Amino acid sequence: MLTIKDVAKQANVSEGTVDRVIHNRGGVSKKTEQKILRILQENNFKLNPIASALALKKKYVIATLVPKFDRENVFWESPHMGIMKALSEVESYGIQIKDHSFDQFDTDSYLSEFERILKTRPDVVILVPMFIEQTKEIANRLDHEGIPYMFLNIDLEGLNNICFIGQDSYMGGYVAGKLMCLSLGKGDGCVTVRTRSNITNYHAIYKRMEGFNRYLESSCENKIVNLDLKVDNLNDTGTVKETLEKFLIDNVHIKGIYVPSSRTSVIAECLDVAFHKRVKIIGFDTTPQNIHCMERDQIQFLISQRSFNQGYEAVRTMSDYLIHRKTPVKRIYSPIQIIMKENLAYNDRNKLSFQSENAKVG
Amino acid sequence: MLTIKDVAKQANVSEGTVDRVIHNRGGVSKKTEQKILRILQENNFKLNPIASALALKKKYVIATLVPKFDRENVFWESPHMGIMKALSEVESYGIQIKDHSFDQFDTDSYLSEFERILKTRPDVVILVPMFIEQTKEIANRLDHEGIPYMFLNIDLEGLNNICFIGQDSYMGGYVAGKLMCLSLGKGDGCVTVRTRSNITNYHAIYKRMEGFNRYLESSCENKIVNLDLKVDNLNDTGTVKETLEKFLIDNVHIKGIYVPSSRTSVIAECLDVAFHKRVKIIGFDTTPQNIHCMERDQIQFLISQRSFNQGYEAVRTMSDYLIHRKTPVKRIYSPIQIIMKENLAYNDRNKLSFQSENAKVG
């Protein structure tokens, strides 16, 4: 492998001059520059990224703004772990992460946590744009301050984010629709369970419903009819159970339940065995609770989005952007994974191995 | 971040001594060692992997032995690209790759290429154990020479490989069985297409058939019967078409075709439109040809295994093993991905982005 020293020797200049040519720092005569560039190209010179990283003592700060996770809402733990995994890989390149979290049901906490971020003046921000209006405001401020930002998991259009990493929600719903059609027979129907508490994260949920309905209308041979059931509060399992079972008793042709959110397990767990024999549940994301239900045959399909990887890639992408000035593509779509009991165990190995690594340390 | 220098200062010894404690090189009195270890632990000291990599000028050679790919058998291109992608990431750590390939229908080329590998005396070998008997011989030789080796994509039991990376073929078939059941109705049947030319790669194919049959027997409500159809030579599309269409005409209840190999497209492409309306095809791997068929609704499902990632992870795992002495887990299972037309586009982004990166350069 050719080194800067070698190039310098060949060009009869010093290492410093070669370095300045490589990084376009100026202060080199055109003649020398051409000569050096020629040597670089002819030998297909590549910087040794290791040595480069070591010498580069510049520090970068990435701020993250991601919803809190807790026992009830565990989904966001996974991207957060991905972020931490990526951090462990890039921190020796001078990348620091200041992670901030907010209550996904409270716009104020979203904004106030953002204010804190601004004060620390990070180099870039990775955020989950949970609320539309507030995000517009935030984006505006960031544009004004000249701080680049990327959206994680949720996509909002018309803003100047340099990148989005996440699933195409519409197609996620579309795939769910196909799976529902496959699972049901002629004359069967299904129901979409909507929760008021999820209106905050309206965009993704809405797109998932839209895609689902579109498939049912356009491509389903059996002409399956999809009804709508509103549930007020998912934490009040008693009422959920009551509402749902009453609905199922009133509508005997319903053989499928579609839950366009990651809290599918709440629906699955409140149903009695008899109903599980009758209805297939299709939902989203492989949270521990959902996995638990799936293992016990209470959930038929989950559409998963490698959320661990989303966090991981977000940080890696931003690090590349900061260190190597590599502008990312505008949208990085996560795969639409179809998870069922039989392939569940082979999913998300990255996350699992990261967990066990950390377990060893702690 | 604490450095070796800091630790040395704290412990009143030189950097060299700290280094020897960290790497257990010996030559340090117990007293000093304890003192240093205490400081390391208390401050949760971690080596700077960047500096470490730079200082370590040891070179490692990884030899790979993977089937050739060409227009007819394009599957193996994908793991090979993964290998190259990983190489680009680790070559500055002193990792070199000598890649060797063999004809997957010719045991002699397998063995002779292996002989060449042995002569170069690599530090480790990554190989696709395509032939059982010959692989036993190879494994023996490697054991004898003390060269560690790992299996890629195909698993053979009872040998001393330090690791296997690939799919659980049995479960892959099992999942295919479930998808077949979902796709067919009561009274329908399906057929498994076997090719003689694939007997070489007997193991994986066999396991896929086994898993498929097991699902049909044990868990399929509709009691779908699976027949067997042998096809001599997949390259002779005329005969394949004839055999297959005759079979389908003779067995009108057959509504599904199961192809337990990556050359699913060959079957799909030889069928006339009329048959495509009637039968659903389920196969393996997202080769360009298979993708092409799927986009045109000629293939219903593909079980995919992230083969690009298999190659990638194989090299990364071995690099970790060589550089950090990190012993890998015995089996690293790839996900069992369910691919259909609707989620096809979101699959294997890694591979695509690697392709486009290389396109820019070339």
Place this chain on the structure above:
DNA sequence: ATAAAAAGTGTGTGCGTACACGAAAATCTG
């Protein structure tokens, strides 16, 4: 006291980065 083994030190190396500084050329001043 001397040899031998053990313990510990000092330093050059890997490679790119960036700054302080030197040299040469170009521009300006009277």
Place this chain on the structure above:
DNA sequence: CAGATTTTCGTGTACGCACACACTTTTTAT
């Protein structure tokens, strides 16, 4: 046009951190 000043071009080198080998000092055995 001599001399001073600025600009342009280029050099030299300390630094980041771990590694490993040659070397010196201390301890132990003889």
